[in-house]
Amino acid sequence: xxxxxxxxxxxxxxxxxxxxxxxxxxxxxxxxxxxxxxxxxxxxxxxxxxxxxxxxxxxxxxxxxxxxxxxxxxxxxxxxxxxxxxxxxxxxxxxxxxxxxxxxxxxxxxxxxxxxxxxxxxxxxxxxxxxxxxxxxxxxxxxxxxxxxxxxxxxxxxxxxxxxxxxxxxxxxxxxxxxxxxxxxxxxxxxxxxxxxxxxxxxxxxxxxxxxxxxxxxxxxxxxxxxxxxxxxxxxxxxxxxxxxxxxxxxxxxxxxxxxxxxxxxxxxxxxxxxxxxxxxxxxxxxxxxxxxxxxxxxxxxxxxxxxxxxxxxxxxxxxxxxxxxxxxxxxxxxxxxxxxxxxxxxxxxxxxxxxxxxxxxxxxxxxxxxxxxxxxxxxxxxxxxxxxxxxxxxxxxxxxxxxxx
Amino acid sequence: xxxxxxxxxxxxxxxxxxxxxxxxxxxxxxxxxxxxxxxxxxxxxxxxxxxxxxxxxxxxxxxxxxxxxxxxxxxxxxxxxxxxxxxxxxxxxxxxxxxxxxxx
Ligand SMILES: Cc1cc2nc3c(=O)[nH]c(=O)nc-3n(C[C@H](O)[C@H](O)[C@H](O)COP(=O)(O)OP(=O)(O)OC[C@H]3O[C@@H](n4cnc5c(N)ncnc54)[C@H](O)[C@@H]3O)c2cc1C
Ligand SMILES: [Zn+2]
Numbered sequence: 001x002x003x004x005x006x007x008x009x010x011x012x013x014x015x016x017x018x019x020x021x022x023x024x025x026x027x028x029x030x031x032x033x034x035x036x037x038x039x040x041x042x043x044x045x046x047x048x049x050x051x052x053x054x055x056x057x058x059x060x061x062x063x064x065x066x067x068x069x070x071x072x073x074x075x076x077x078x079x080x081x082x083x084x085x086x087x088x089x090x091x092x093x094x095x096x097x098x099x100x101x102x103x104x105x106x107x108x109x110x111x112x113x114x115x116x117x118x119x120x121x122x123x124x125x126x127x128x129x130x131x132x133x134x135x136x137x138x139x140x141x142x143x144x145x146x147x148x149x150x151x152x153x154x155x156x157x158x159x160x161x162x163x164x165x166x167x168x169x170x171x172x173x174x175x176x177x178x179x180x181x182x183x184x185x186x187x188x189x190x191x192x193x194x195x196x197x198x199x200x201x202x203x204x205x206x207x208x209x210x211x212x213x214x215x216x217x218x219x220x221x222x223x224x225x226x227x228x229x230x231x232x233x234x235x236x237x238x239x240x241x242x243x244x245x246x247x248x249x250x251x252x253x254x255x256x257x258x259x260x261x262x263x264x265x266x267x268x269x270x271x272x273x274x275x276x277x278x279x280x281x282x283x284x285x286x287x288x289x290x291x292x293x294x295x296x297x298x299x300x301x302x303x304x305x306x307x308x309x310x311x312x313x314x315x316x317x318x319x320x321x322x323x324x325x326x327x328x329x330x331x332x333x334x335x336x337x338x339x340x341x342x343x344x345x346x347x348x349x350x351x352x353x354x355x356x357x358x359x360x361x362x363x364x365x366x367x368x369x370x371x372x373x374x375x376x377x378x379x380x381x382x383x384x385x386x387x388x389x390x391x392x393x394x395x396x397x398x399x400x401x402x403x404x405x406x
Numbered sequence: 407x408x409x410x411x412x413x414x415x416x417x418x419x420x421x422x423x424x425x426x427x428x429x430x431x432x433x434x435x436x437x438x439x440x441x442x443x444x445x446x447x448x449x450x451x452x453x454x455x456x457x458x459x460x461x462x463x464x465x466x467x468x469x470x471x472x473x474x475x476x477x478x479x480x481x482x483x484x485x486x487x488x489x490x491x492x493x494x495x496x497x498x499x500x501x502x503x504x505x506x507x508x509x510x
Binding site: 334 | 445456
């Protein structure tokens with residue numbers, strides 16, 4: 001956890017090719033999900049004549065703005081299955097991608113501060129165990145043993161009444177994850193094209209046959225949308241709607257400190273979560289700004305609120321300083337679950353709605369979305385996460401497990 | 407933090423308000439006549455405009471009244487504030503007409 005664990009800044013890890021006139025598949029969005037999708041398309045389905053189009057720079061969207069929490073302790077079977085599959089992939093990816101992106105399984109704690117929290121948490125631990133997800137219920141003393149700097153006294157407004165704990169959960173270095181995928185994609189022959197904004201689609205009837213970009217028209221047989229906060233904008237270009245609202249989500253870091261915080265602590269109720277990055281910054285985040293926004297910035301009172309919560313839980317943070325705050329644009333759905341599957345346009349596929357918590361899902365999003373694009377049918381794991389669920393009513397309500405944005 | 411001009415109380419901090427999402431979405435006249443698709447549209451689908459967006463806010467710690475706002479979702483500039491029930495004003499971003507005290 002000290003600075004000498006950080007690898008050297010790497011050399012160029014991928015080419016910067018000109019776009020070809022046509023590809024077998026085009027992925028829109030060069031964040032973690034787009035890159036992981038391209039990787040699994042090439043590796044699992046032999047589709048190497050493909051491109052990832054990114055309007056800005058690689059991972060400049062939410063991918064390198066998130067607070068890197070990885071966990072799989074979701075309530076429902078469908079979510080446990082896909083997030084736990086993602087976690088198992090995280091456990092093997094550093095070796096598979098030949099890149100140490102500092103995946104650190106330091107555990108994640110979700111604090112309970114009310115009787116309602118306690119009941120919901122214990123229920124979730126039970127559900128997790130039944131789904132083979134490692135989960136424990138900790139009493140306040142056990143919470144204190146795992147994270148000594150936490151204030152578990154009765155003298156705070158919302159005393160800690162216990163916590164769920166997932167030991168295999170943790171954090172990873174998000175920019176390195178993107179680079180790891182990008183390098184492998186490039187080695188497999190995938191074209192990664194930055195500064196390439198998709199501005200429209202070519203359609204033959206209801207079938208997509210190409211994309212219009214600021215670097216010219218590119219023909220393609222299949223299009224996968226992995227544009228996170230901009231998913232609705234792209235869907236509109238293609239002629240359909242998504243049940244998504246884009247919100248600003250902010251986070252912040254302190255200056256560097258000696259290691260003081262050994263795990264990841266999240267609190268839905270007082271609404272903050274904190275970990276300490278490998279370099280030493282305290283990394284904090286909380287909820288979205290309430291209004292719709294594409295500005296990659298939010299209102300300061302949201303930051304103020306999460307700092308107040310953090311200082312109550314961790315009194316020693318009172319002397320720390322905010323070094324930087326920033327925002328991303330998150331694509332939220334009404335049931336706090338993602339959409340990965342077919343779209344109303346033939347040969348166009350959507351991966352979106354991961355909202356405030358899609359970093360942890362990156363490997364499984366890539367795996368299942370690649371399967372969906374290559375075969376034209378969803379993988380077992382993403383079948384429940386279809387767009388149709390909003391019509392059938394088969395929602396996957398994860399507001400309990402996802403209530404503090406992470 | 408947004409500075410929002412409540413039509414009843416004048417300019418106040420965003421923290422006094424709550425957001426109500428897209429404006430001008432009426433409750434269906436005959437809900438039982440809707441198809442599942444139409445019902446899903448009413449319940450779960452809202453515009454997610456990048457640019458000028460008509461939305462509702464309520465001044466929850468003030469007059470507790472709802473009103474409509476036209477706001478740019480990229481710059482967050484408030485372009486117009488108007489009463490519930492009034493149609494969306496035709497605002498051209500450069501020459502926005504705002505009620506007295508509204509932030510630009
Ligand atoms: C502050 C913050 C904290 C978060 N914390 C966590 C966390 O702790 N744990 C967790 O699991 N998740 C977290 N998330 C959520 C997570 O970051 C996202 O769910 C995830 O990154 C989304 O997938 P992505 O990486 O592909 O998105 P992005 O990196 O946003 O990729 C989408 C890309 O599409 C590009 N694009 C958009 N429109 C176009 C176009 N027209 N043409 C070409 N390209 C286009 C964008 O430029 C962008 O690079 C957090 C998010 C934020 C903002
Ligand atoms: Zn008022």
